[in-house]
Structure formats: C-alpha cells, structure tokens
Amino acid sequence: MIRTVLGDVDELGVTNSHDHLFLASRVLPGQELDDVEAAFLELQRFHDTGGQAVVQWTPxxxxxxxxxxxxxxxxxxxxxxxxxxxxxAQHYEPEWLAKTLPRLEELFVEDITQRRTGLIKVAGGFHGLDPHAVHTMTAAARAHHTTGVPVAVHLELGTAALDVLDLLCGKLDVPPHRVVLGHLNRFPDPWVQDRVASAGIFLAFDGPSRAHHATDWTMPGTLTRLADAGFASQLLLGGDTTTVAARGVPGMSYLVTHLRPRLDPELAAQIFVANPTRAFG
Known part of the structure; x- marks a missing residue:
C-alpha cells in the first residue's frame, strides 16, 4: 500500500515522482512556494494533461x-x-535544528503513522556525507525499519550516490529497493548510475526545471541507456520545482506532454505508472 494524504491506496497512476507544491528555506529568501491557489492551478494543469499523482519531497x-x-x-x-x-543543516535555523535532531526517529515515525506521510526525505553532501547527513540518514533508516516506507535522498548536485549506498544499504541495512536517489541527472556519470542501479536502488531523474537545466537535455538518452542495460523497472521521473520563480516554467504538465512522448511507450508506462507504485509502496 502507498500512504497518501487522503489514506492508503494500492496504485498511483501517471506519477510525477519528485516535486514540491510548498517549500521554504532560509537559503532561498523571497522564493518561497507558499501560495495554495498557485499549487492548485499547477495540480489542475497536471491533471488536465493526464497526470494522476504527485510525490512531494518537502521534509x-x-x-x-x-x-x-x-x-x-x-x-x-x-x-x-x-x-x-x-x-x-543549512536550510534550518540553528536553534530549531538543535531541538529537532535528538528526536528525529520519533518525529519521522509520528509523521508516517499519524500525519499520513509516505516517504522519508534526507540529503547527502557535496561528494560526501557530513556528520549531519549520517545522523539524519541513521534516523531515517530506523524509521524505515519501523514503518516500511521508502527513504528518498537528495544528492547534492547529483554526487555521493555511492556513499549513500554504502551507508543506507550497507551499514544501516535498508533494502536497496526501498531507497530512491534524486538528482542523479545533475552529475550524469554512467559508471555511478550503473553501480547504484545494479544494487537495486530506484533512480529519480528530476527535470525539466531551472535547477537542472544544464543537464536536462541528457535525460531522455540516459533513461533509454539505463533501460537498455536492464534497469527500466528502477527509473522514475519528476519535475522538482523548488522556487516561486520556477513554478509553471515549464511546469508539471510538461512531464506528460513533452517528455513522455520522447520515450518508448512501454518504457514510459514503466517510468510514469508501474515504477512509482512499487517505489513508494
């Protein structure tokens, strides 16, 4: 079953596997996604083009x-x-973070069991994992073992994927098929992609967006290459809008109207429908 904000379901349909309807950070002043009606319009456009589900990664x-x-x-x-x-850590006020860090596992489990959250989003560092990342991922792994929900990982500029694999799936015993790595398209190294895919992890390619524009053009070819290598059942696709300036440009609907037609129909069905149901189940 997949835990949604309206209750548990057994399928998602055509899914945007990584996006943000709401988001605010101290490192993005003035760029907050906080308009409910703007979020509704974005969802409505997505629905009108055939979209059926959105996974919000805002933690x-x-x-x-x-x-x-x-x-x-x-x-x-x-x-x-x-x-x-x-x-x-940079996204939070130090005082709030100091009070929150000791209770992470408890807070994660409360969110999942009492507030209908369906994934645990954590983050790595640039080409490595700092003590904050290790602490956060350790709490996420423990909460996963308690609840069974997947762990989704922000890879900073697409890096440190192998470090995450070693920590989460090696030292912390999270099954690889319960881990989703985001932003691999920001650091499109085929060797790294193949290594994590071979382990059984889900790969979430997040674009098109302004944040990922530099590598967006490589994404369709990368998806096809990974599918041909036998990893079609592990691929996900999302928009990852993170600032108000990027909302609607090109928007969630672009995934369905422009990217899906570029893929083989069978592969598109896996990426947009079959894989999200398994990844977030």
Missing part, C-alpha cells in the same frame, strides 16, 4: 503544508504523497 521544517495537501488533493483529483524527513 520537516521547510513549509510542507501538510494541512493544505488533503484539500488540494480532493479539489484537483490528484493523489498526493507527502514526506517527512530532514534536509541539509
């Missing part, structure tokens, strides 16, 4: 608006999967 302390998501899901007829978890 604890970043204005994820769990209160607004159920009504948005009902109004738009789009299934929404929300996240618990914690991002890099």
């Amino acid at each position: 604890l302390g970043m204005h994820r608006r769990l209160d607004a998501l159920p009504d948005l899901s009902r109004r738009s007829d789009v299934t929404i999967v929300a996240a618990t978890g914690l991002h890099q």
Whole structure:
C-alpha cells in the first residue's frame, strides 16, 4: 500500500515522482512556494494533461503544508504523497535544528503513522556525507525499519550516490529497493548510475526545471541507456520545482506532454505508472 494524504491506496497512476507544491528555506529568501491557489492551478494543469499523482519531497521544517495537501488533493483529483524527513543543516535555523535532531526517529515515525506521510526525505553532501547527513540518514533508516516506507535522498548536485549506498544499504541495512536517489541527472556519470542501479536502488531523474537545466537535455538518452542495460523497472521521473520563480516554467504538465512522448511507450508506462507504485509502496 502507498500512504497518501487522503489514506492508503494500492496504485498511483501517471506519477510525477519528485516535486514540491510548498517549500521554504532560509537559503532561498523571497522564493518561497507558499501560495495554495498557485499549487492548485499547477495540480489542475497536471491533471488536465493526464497526470494522476504527485510525490512531494518537502521534509520537516521547510513549509510542507501538510494541512493544505488533503484539500488540494480532493479539489484537483490528484493523489498526493507527502514526506517527512530532514534536509541539509543549512536550510534550518540553528536553534530549531538543535531541538529537532535528538528526536528525529520519533518525529519521522509520528509523521508516517499519524500525519499520513509516505516517504522519508534526507540529503547527502557535496561528494560526501557530513556528520549531519549520517545522523539524519541513521534516523531515517530506523524509521524505515519501523514503518516500511521508502527513504528518498537528495544528492547534492547529483554526487555521493555511492556513499549513500554504502551507508543506507550497507551499514544501516535498508533494502536497496526501498531507497530512491534524486538528482542523479545533475552529475550524469554512467559508471555511478550503473553501480547504484545494479544494487537495486530506484533512480529519480528530476527535470525539466531551472535547477537542472544544464543537464536536462541528457535525460531522455540516459533513461533509454539505463533501460537498455536492464534497469527500466528502477527509473522514475519528476519535475522538482523548488522556487516561486520556477513554478509553471515549464511546469508539471510538461512531464506528460513533452517528455513522455520522447520515450518508448512501454518504457514510459514503466517510468510514469508501474515504477512509482512499487517505489513508494
């Protein structure tokens, strides 16, 4: 079953596997995604082009608006999967972080069991894992073992994928098929992609967006290459809009109207429908 903001379901349909309806960070002043009606319009456009589900990766302390998501899901007829978890330390006020870090596992489990969140979002560092990342991922792994929900990882500029694999799946015993790595398209190294895919991890390619524009053009070819290598059942695709300036440009609907037609129909069905149901189940 997949935990959504309106309850558990057994399938998602055509899915945007990584995006943000709401998000705020101290490192992005003035760029907050906090407009409920703007979020509704984005969901409505996505629905009108055939989209059926959105996975929001916004974690604890970043204005994820769990209160607004159920009504948005009902109004738009789009299934929404929300996240618990914690991002890099830079995104939070030090005082809030100091009070939150000792309770992470407890907070993650409470979110999943009481607030209908369906994934645990954590983050690595640039080409490595700092003590904050190790602490956060350790709490995420423990919460995963308690609840069974997947762990989704922000890779900083697409790096440190193998470090995450070693920690989460090696030392912390999270099954690889319960891990989703985001932003691998930002550091499109085929050797790294093949290594993590061979381990059984889900690979979430997040674009098109302004943040990923430099490597967006490589994504369709990368997806096809990985599928031909036998990893079609592990590929996911999302938009990852993170700032108000990027909202609607090109928007969630672009995934369905422009990217899906570029893929082999059978591969597109796996990436947009079959794989998200298994990844977030």
